[in-house]
Amino acid sequence: MKLVTTKAALDLLGLGFRWKTDVLIDGARQSKSLTGDLYFRGGGDPTLDLMRFKLLLKHIYDLGIHAINGNVYVDRSIFPSDTYDPGQFDDEPLRPYNVGPDALLVNANVFDVRFIPNQETQTVDLISSPENFNIINELKLADQPCAKWPKKPSVIQGQIVFQGSYPASCGIKQRQYNFLSPSVYFENVFLMEWAALGGTLDGQILDKKTPESAQELLSIESEPLASALRLTNKWSSNVAARHIFLTLSLQPNKTADITASRLNINDWARQRGFNTKGFFIDNGSGLSRDGRIPVSLISAILNAAWVDASMPEFVSSFSIPGVDGTLENRFTHSPANARAHLKTGYLEGVRSIAGYLHLSNGHTLSIVFIMNGDALTKNPETLEHIVESLYETQ
Numbered sequence: 001m002k003l004v005t006t007k008a009a010l011d012l013l014g015l016g017f018r019w020k021t022d023v024l025i026d027g028a029r030q031s032k033s034l035t036g037d038l039y040f041r042g043g044g045d046p047t048l049d050l051m052r053f054k055l056l057l058k059h060i061y062d063l064g065i066h067a068i069n070g071n072v073y074v075d076r077s078i079f080p081s082d083t084y085d086p087g088q089f090d091d092e093p094l095r096p097y098n099v100g101p102d103a104l105l106v107n108a109n110v111f112d113v114r115f116i117p118n119q120e121t122q123t124v125d126l127i128s129s130p131e132n133f134n135i136i137n138e139l140k141l142a143d144q145p146c147a148k149w150p151k152k153p154s155v156i157q158g159q160i161v162f163q164g165s166y167p168a169s170c171g172i173k174q175r176q177y178n179f180l181s182p183s184v185y186f187e188n189v190f191l192m193e194w195a196a197l198g199g200t201l202d203g204q205i206l207d208k209k210t211p212e213s214a215q216e217l218l219s220i221e222s223e224p225l226a227s228a229l230r231l232t233n234k235w236s237s238n239v240a241a242r243h244i245f246l247t248l249s250l251q252p253n254k255t256a257d258i259t260a261s262r263l264n265i266n267d268w269a270r271q272r273g274f275n276t277k278g279f280f281i282d283n284g285s286g287l288s289r290d291g292r293i294p295v296s297l298i299s300a301i302l303n304a305a306w307v308d309a310s311m312p313e314f315v316s317s318f319s320i321p322g323v324d325g326t327l328e329n330r331f332t333h334s335p336a337n338a339r340a341h342l343k344t345g346y347l348e349g350v351r352s353i354a355g356y357l358h359l360s361n362g363h364t365l366s367i368v369f370i371m372n373g374d375a376l377t378k379n380p381e382t383l384e385h386i387v388e389s390l391y392e393t394q
Contacts, residue, residue, distance in 0.1 A: 001286035001293060002241045003343055003354060006229045006317060007301050008268045009244045010310045019045035019222040019247070021104065023060060024214035033067040037203075038217075039210045040186075041075040042104025044250070045222045046231060046243035050107045050130060052220070054193050059218055061197045071203035074186055075210045076103040079246055079256055086178060089287060090348075094153070094177050097287065101242040102182035108239055109185050115149070115166060115173040117141055124166045130189050132179055136161045146170035153177075183207055229317035233343050234325035238285040245284025258283065274300050286345055295368045298354050302366035306356070315341045318355045321387075330384060336391045342367075344383075351377040357391060365390070 009017075020043040027036010038060070084100030087093030099109045111132055116125040124139040139150060142165035150164035151173070160179050180188060187205040194201060222228070231240040249260035262281055269276045279297055282288035305314050318341035319325030322332050326344045331337045342355035354368040369386060371377050 001281055001284065001288075001291055002232050002236065002345075003298060003301060004265065004269075004281060004293065005241050005245050005284040006232050007305055007314060008265050009225060009229070009248065010308075010314060011272070012248055012264065012268055013225055015225060015310055015313060017225040019043045019047070019228075020219055021045055021048065021056070021221075022210075022219045023056070023217045024210055025065075025217050026211060026214040027070055029065065032064050033069055034065045035069045037070040037073055037214075038065070038068050039073045039075055039208075039214050040104055041210050042078065042102070044078055044101075044103050044243050044247055044256070046105065046108070046228050046237070046240040047222045048104075048106055050189070053106050053189065056220055057190070057193050057197060057199075059220070061199055063217060065217075066198065067200045067202070069202045072190065072201060072205045073208040073210070074104050074183065074205070076182075076207060077209045077255060078250060079103040080258065081255075094155075094179060096176045096178050097236075097238050099178050099239040100182075101239060101246055104186065105182055105239065105243070106186055106189055108237065109178055109180070109182055111177045111179050113175055113177060115139075115151075115170075115175075117166065117168050117171065119168065126162065131192055132160065132188065134159045134179070138163045139166045140164070141166055141168050143168055149173060151175050226313040226317065229313065233317040234319050236326050236344065238287045241285035242283050245281075269297075272304060274304075287347070289347075295370055298368045299366060302354065302356070302368070306364070306366065315356060318343050330380075331388075334384065334388050334391075336388055339391065340387070342387075345370075346377075346380075349374055349377055351380065351383055353383045353387065357387065359391065 022041040024039040024041060025034055025036060026039065027034055079101055086098040086100060089098060092098060096110045112129045114127040116127060118125055122141045124141055126135060126137045128135060136159050139162050144167045146167045146169040149166055149170045150162060154161045154163065190205060228240050228244055231237040232244060245261050246256040248264045250256045265281055266276055274297055278292055278294045280292045282291040305311060319327040320338055321327045321330055321340050321342060322337035327342060340355060340357045342353055345352035350372055352370040357365045357367050369383055376382065
């Protein structure tokens with residue numbers, strides 16, 4: 001599904017498309033203070049990482065606002081305000097692939113947590129980036145094989161609690177988590193980074209639509225669309241795909257609409273001459289049991305994309321086997337290593353791989369494989385062997 005979403009975005013939004021995040025003030029500035037409110041108006045940028053968010057806050061500080069004597073408001077109104085349940089799909093709300101779309105999503109709402117065994121104290125240090133003040137560490141170091149480790153925390157009264165025995169033989173581990181709602185994540189990061197700059201806030205951080213009386217202080221733009229395509233295809237980011245999908249129905253002063261995005265993609269497919277029989281796109285990411293797509297449609301899109309002017313950006317957004325993305329540690333000793341641009345897909349009971357296989361004779365094949373059923377999809381190497389066989393029988 002991500003291939004459909006990203007190719008449609010290239011055609012409908014254009015290579016030069018950028019998301020915009022605005023900062024506005026509703027009040028008076030004097031002596032490095034803002035007496036009034038500061039507004040962040042989200043534009044749906046899926047690439048707003050921690051570094052760029054820190055730079056955004058520094059720009060505000062450098063423009064002479066050091067003290068905010070009022071509230072900070074976050075305007076998320078361009079994306080639907082329906083309550084999103086990150087555990088609805090598979091009851092795994094803390095996993096990053098379940099992060100939902102948000103008009104002002106910082107760092108994909110993800111915490112990177114490192115587990116570092118401390119032999120001297122017989123404990124395990126937890127290092128979170130960004131810092132999360134709600135983590136409670138009750139892990140104990142154990143002298144046992146690294147068959148499994150306590151990577152799934154409990155959520156107790158709004159606090160994240162890691163409990164259990166951590167095998168010392170596991171060494172240092174790293175895992176990403178979706179601990180907080182986007183609103184609380186923003187508050188967590190803003191307070192930490194604003195204080196680090198020397199800024200102060202005499203008020204709250206709340207969600208609110210920007211009033212007409214607010215005046216623009218500054219705006220930042222994302223990198224061109226290709227950056228979001230790489231997040232979506234190379235790293236299989238569901239939330240980036242959802243953002244791109246919703247952006248397809250954005251209109252001035254209106255909220256994006258998932259139904260309108262579906263209609264726009266179907267209209268695009270028909271205008272390109274693709275047969276959409278049996279096709280249903282749910283949220284643009286593929287993280288859905290309702291989505292349906294025939295192999296023939298994926299193949300047609302790949303073939304059409306190969307001769308389009310946007311081909312280099314589209315193809316380079318795929319993983320290179322044995323080199324990067326979701327295939328960085330796959331095809332390591334395969335003849336197809338570094339000889340393809342591929343997009344993988346996985347849901348329980350479903351595995352897929354699609355993209356371009358570059359043969360040694362100079363030809364390139366577009367390939368699509370989708371396997372359904374537990375018996376076929378249990379082993380992740382099955383598709384890898386099929387791709388290798390195809391490469392060797394050229």
